[in-house]
Amino acid sequence: MAELLAIEGLQAGYGATEILRGIDLAVNENEIVAVLGSNGAGKSTLNRAISGVLPPWRGTIRFEGKAIERARPSAIVAQGLIHVPEGRRIFPNMTVAENLDLGCYARARARRAENRARVFGIFPRLAERQAQSAGTLSGGEQQMLAIGRGLMAEPKLLILDEPSLGLSPKLVEELFALIQRINAQGIALLLVEQNVMQSLEVARRAYVLDNGAIVLQGSAADVRDDPDLKRAYLGM
Amino acid sequence: MLSPIILVPAVLNGLLTGAVYALVALGLTLIYGVLHIINFAHGALLTCAMFAAFFAHRLLGLDPYLAALGLTPVFFCLGYGLQRFVIGPAAHGEDRNILLVTLGLAVVIENALLYAFRADTRTINLPYGFDVVEVGPAFLSVPRVIGFGVVIAVALALWLIMRFTDTGKAIRAVAREKLGAELSGIDVAHIYAVTFGLGTACLAIAACLLLPTYYVNPHAGNAFVLIAFTIVVLGGMGSVAGALLGGLIIGVVESLSGLYLGESLGQVGIFIIFILVLLFRPSGLFGERA
Ligand SMILES: Nc1ncnc2c1ncn2[C@@H]1O[C@H](COP(=O)(O)OP(=O)(O)O)[C@@H](O)[C@H]1O
Ligand SMILES: [Mg+2]
Numbered sequence: 001m002a003e004l005l006a007i008e009g010l011q012a013g014y015g016a017t018e019i020l021r022g023i024d025l026a027v028n029e030n031e032i033v034a035v036l037g038s039n040g041a042g043k044s045t046l047n048r049a050i051s052g053v054l055p056p057w058r059g060t061i062r063f064e065g066k067a068i069e070r071a072r073p074s075a076i077v078a079q080g081l082i083h084v085p086e087g088r089r090i091f092p093n094m095t096v097a098e099n100l101d102l103g104c105y106a107r108a109r110a111r112r113a114e115n116r117a118r119v120f121g122i123f124p125r126l127a128e129r130q131a132q133s134a135g136t137l138s139g140g141e142q143q144m145l146a147i148g149r150g151l152m153a154e155p156k157l158l159i160l161d162e163p164s165l166g167l168s169p170k171l172v173e174e175l176f177a178l179i180q181r182i183n184a185q186g187i188a189l190l191l192v193e194q195n196v197m198q199s200l201e202v203a204r205r206a207y208v209l210d211n212g213a214i215v216l217q218g219s220a221a222d223v224r225d226d227p228d229l230k231r232a233y234l235g236m
Numbered sequence: 237m238l239s240p241i242i243l244v245p246a247v248l249n250g251l252l253t254g255a256v257y258a259l260v261a262l263g264l265t266l267i268y269g270v271l272h273i274i275n276f277a278h279g280a281l282l283t284c285a286m287f288a289a290f291f292a293h294r295l296l297g298l299d300p301y302l303a304a305l306g307l308t309p310v311f312f313c314l315g316y317g318l319q320r321f322v323i324g325p326a327a328h329g330e331d332r333n334i335l336l337v338t339l340g341l342a343v344v345i346e347n348a349l350l351y352a353f354r355a356d357t358r359t360i361n362l363p364y365g366f367d368v369v370e371v372g373p374a375f376l377s378v379p380r381v382i383g384f385g386v387v388i389a390v391a392l393a394l395w396l397i398m399r400f401t402d403t404g405k406a407i408r409a410v411a412r413e414k415l416g417a418e419l420s421g422i423d424v425a426h427i428y429a430v431t432f433g434l435g436t437a438c439l440a441i442a443a444c445l446l447l448p449t450y451y452v453n454p455h456a457g458n459a460f461v462l463i464a465f466t467i468v469v470l471g472g473m474g475s476v477a478g479a480l481l482g483g484l485i486i487g488v489v490e491s492l493s494g495l496y497l498g499e500s501l502g503q504v505g506i507f508i509i510f511i512l513v514l515l516f517r518p519s520g521l522f523g524e525r526a
Binding site for chain 2: 051053072073074077078082083084085088089090091092093094098101102103105106107149153
């Protein structure tokens with residue numbers, strides 16, 4: 001199976017504070033990879049470094065074989081690596097349709113109408129609310145919109161950062177079903193989640209991050225059965 | 237109370253003056269709304285545009301309205317370049333630095349103009365400069381009526397750009413959600429520069445509308461920017477509709493307070509409004525509450 005994303009020796013941080021202390025991580029084509037870790041472990045920082053909004057200090061990031069660790073976020077999006085950030089970050093002052101359209105800004109612009117129809121097929125709820133201002137959507141709908149906006153760019157790799165945050169248990173259930181459906185369309189996913197057990201059910205492989213370093217990795221089943229998982233790294 | 241014979245012309249003239257104020261304010265509020273900075277170089281750039289229009293007429297014999305067609309894209313590019321290659325890189329992402337950079341830019345531009353053209357005040361003579369048109373009880377200056385129409389057209393064009401073009405949507409996206417925009421593939425540095433360019437282009441148009449009836453010297457732009465700042469606060473920081481309406485209101489207030497308090501005190505009314513707005517409605521007419 002071909003490597004889609006390959007990260008080696010990644011170091012990054014804010015100001016003078018180092019957060020990521022040498023990360024090695026890979027995502028293969030068509031794979032769901034879970035990144036687990038307690039609050040403040042550095043998961044979102046890792047996502048920011050991959051998508052270029054936080055320039056890495058050291059290390060390499062290759063996407064489809066091309067080095068992207070010095071690329072601008074817009075160039076990384078244009079290559080098909082899409083990061084749906086923690087906290088959704090939709091455009092609250094714009095309509096649902098406008099939010100989706102902006103997902104095609106740097107990529108797949110010519111197929112905007114088809115992609116919109118595809119997203120509405122996945123999220124019928126968004127179709128009903130096309131003309132509504134995104135800021136007035138419920139939390140669950142906003143999360144759908146954020147993922148929908150990411151899908152508009154025809155991602156090869158989709159990074160989801162805590163997509164289940166703030167959703168009701170029923171919606172979380174739906175979300176994990178959706179993640180599998182997206183993956184079935186041939187899209188690889190890097191899934192950052194607090195819902196450890198559900199994530200390990202859908203993922204093929206997993207990494208556990210603690211204090212900016214990877215402390216456990218392997219197949220989802222191995223990670224799930226590791227005696228150290230809950231006790232040491234997830235603070236449970 | 238004054239009779240309508242005096243009041244109506246004062247209001248109409250106030251609207252005409254206010255329209256040009258609104259255009260200057262439009263540029264300021266656009267830049268504030270997206271970059272979240274106050275562009276202290278706005279006045280100096282307006283002065284630059286007025287000199288450009290002046291010399292386009294003096295040296296090339298270009299009518300200011302014709303010159304606007306050329307100066308608008310030139311000033312768009314100037315604004316784009318300033319933000320992309322000077323202000324942006326010099327700021328290192330800190331708003332405080334941007335403030336200082338635009339302030340420094342203003343000082344440099346003003347002194348360069350003073351050095352090149354001295355403090356002399358210049359005007360141009362146009363065959364239609366003193367033409368008037370009769371509207372009810374009022375005689376209105378033809379160049380200022382044209383100016384009013386152009387400002388409305390520019391505001392409409394800006395609104396259409398913001399609402400319907402990809403770039404306009406990207407500008408609105410960056411204004412409210414920078415990280416979300418970046419992760420959607422929008423090049424934020426480019427959008428910042430486009431916005432700064434649009435704001436600067438507004439100044440080129442304003443300068444060409446002013447020149448037929450106004451003078452130019454190295455400080456000419458500052459008076460307008462002080463008023464434009466009041467308008468931006470009145471209309472709501474960052475609101476395009478607010479800038480337009482605020483500009484018209486301020487124009488009328490200035491005209492009426494000139495009428496009641498005497499010509500030299502016309503601007504007192506403006507600053508009373510400024511203080512009242514800050515006291516009672518700091519978010520302005522169209523401003524979003526925090
Ligand atoms: N913008 C920032 N500036 C400074 N420190 C930050 C910033 N964002 C996160 N951090 C710090 O980096 C560490 C990792 O945070 P984050 O990557 O958000 O963790 P996680 O997503 O795993 O909860 C935390 O200690 C956090 O306080
Ligand atoms: Mg996080």
